[in-house]
Amino acid sequence: MQKVGTLTRRELSVFFFSPIAYVVIAIFLVVTGIFFTSDNFLPGAEASLRITFGNYLPLILVFVLPMLTMRLLSEEFRSGTVETLMTAPVSEADIVLGKFLGTLVFYLAMLATTLLHVVLIAVYGPLDVGMLLATYLGLILLGGLYISVGLFFSACTRNQVIAVLCSFVLLAVFTFLANYLAREQEGTLRVVLQHLSIVAHFQDFARGLVDTNHLIFFLSTTVLFLFLTVKVLESRRWR
């Protein structure tokens, strides 16, 4: 366990050292800011974060998080440091957890910048704190899932571009496509698609509702991808 802490700290320090991370945060802030201002600061518009956070943030994160995760394991394979890492007395699970948590903490820091928007909205009226907390919980779970997917693809290839594109495609399909298709279908297929749609699970959090159904969805899929990542990493030894 202590080893996970060490690995997490290292990943975190790499994030704060690397210029890519800052560029990504900047993009994130700019885009979020644009959506925030264009939606909210209109005469007669609802002074709420629901649209920004509920509709737009998942979209933004589908692009942004894979950019953070793309180098996580791909870079280690490419530079050969995977050899010193995997011959040290740490398990693959430690390595994967360390990278996951390091990225998650960095994501939390990035998310914390949205508090700015919260403050700006608070000027216009009392905050619905419950809803806000539920939304942030949803965002953290969502981010966790996206990161685990990105990490998985990073483990599959030495090429960062392939990693980021594959993550992006998979997330886009299950975030947008599934939801869109669900609206077109009826009956069982509709239900199945809704259950596979990440956005559908997230929406309730944005409305202030914490449903265990959705909680389990996010946690179990995140764990699934982390598990798969560990297996892919283990299989690398044989090659």
Add this chain to the structure above:
Amino acid sequence: MIQVKNLIKRFGPVTAVDNISFDVGAGEIVGVLGPNGAGKTTTIRILTCFHPATSGSATVVGHDVFHESMEVRRNIGYLPESAPLYPEMRAREYLEFRARLHGMARGDREAALRRVTERCWLGEFIDRPIGQLSKGMRQRVGLADALIHDPKVLVLDEPTIGLDPTQIRETRELVKELGARHTILLSSHILHEVEQVCGRAIIIKSGRIVASGSPDELRQRVSASSPLIAEISGPAEEIRQAVAALDGVGQVEIRSEDGWHRLAISPSQRADVRADIFKLAAEKGWSLREIRREVASLEDYFVKIVAEQQAPGI
């Protein structure tokens, strides 16, 4: 310390390591020699638990590399061929990170850091980002990493590759010093290095061991049957027949120039016939102006083996 038995490693259709067995005893410095692609790095990667073997077994410090992988990793210090490091970290941070991965407590880490800084001469650049260091410096950081947890066994894959002559010499000296306290297995394709540093050499080609022994032993095998060169003046044919008739002489080749005949004599056994030739020349009244043995070096031995000729004496 290290026992390798019938190790086989296949990557798909390619057999990289083909039934290798050898032992390394405590305190030995053993060199694995071979041309590129011989299987040295693969064997080393199996020992350090990076790859599992296809079949066969290997134990390090009594632990099996496949079944007790963590134990083995705790007891090995490994410097891979490319000395991979994280360019964004400073040398000190990196070594601290590695020490933590080995589960060292803070006090031990600090002491260990001081120890390896001194041992590997990292003092002047310990606080610089690794990305800014030269190849030689990075190699030293890599070596420090291998030493930081004071392992019983050191495995060094081509430790002097890419270094300049001064650094090469320093590294070899360091390896010899370390041999006093650690068991060392190093790989190289520089024979000279193995001759100088190692107590024993194992020559690998195409995944198999083709020769093994101390540098002296190996050299013996070569020189015992090295050709002799002699220059004698006199009647050519008579000389040739007389010399060929001597005990222990195999083939004689003769070449004439300016009244002197240059003989290349291949001994038929491991006998030194130089004295006999001298006596013969003296008896027959022929002038003898040169007699010497072409001492094949370990390098000739190596080249010969690797060129798929049967090495003498194996």
